[in-house]
Amino acid sequence: MSSDRAPPERPEPSGETPDESTGDDEIDASPERRRDVLSEVITMEPGTRRTANVEMLVIEAELVADGHEPDNPAIPVDTETGEAFRDRIEDTDLVPAWTRPWEGADE
Known part of the structure; x- marks a missing residue:
């Protein structure tokens, strides 16, 4: 089976090097320079x-109740997980860790 279409044409080379066309000389940059650029x-x-793990949410709430201040507490992945967590801590004094209750305690 052959095609009657002509092959696509290639663009004419511009004669510019990558440094000239992009204004970016990072191709030949040293590892230190690359690290600096990436850090920006x-x-x-x-x-x-x-998380969808209700037990993890409960554990983090217990840690907060014990005085721990997690840097990045998990939040429920969906409404069902949040409702299951709420049901699980309903008869306790636990507070969801993702609400960061320790941040408002000093005010």
């Missing part, structure tokens, strides 16, 4: 942790 783009801040 990549942050070390953790993203939001989401």
Whole structure:
């Protein structure tokens, strides 16, 4: 089976080097320079942790009740998980860790 279409044409080379066309000389950059550039783009801040594990949410709430202040507490992945967590701690004094109750305690 053959095609009657002509092959696609290739663009004419511009004669510019990658450095000239992009204005970016990172191709030949030293490892230190690459690290500096990446550190400007990549942050070390953790993203939001989401979980469907109700037991993990309970454990984190218990840790907060014991005085621990987690840096990045998990939040329920969906409404069903949140409702299951609420039902699980209903008859306790536990507070969800993701609400960060320790941050408002000093006010």
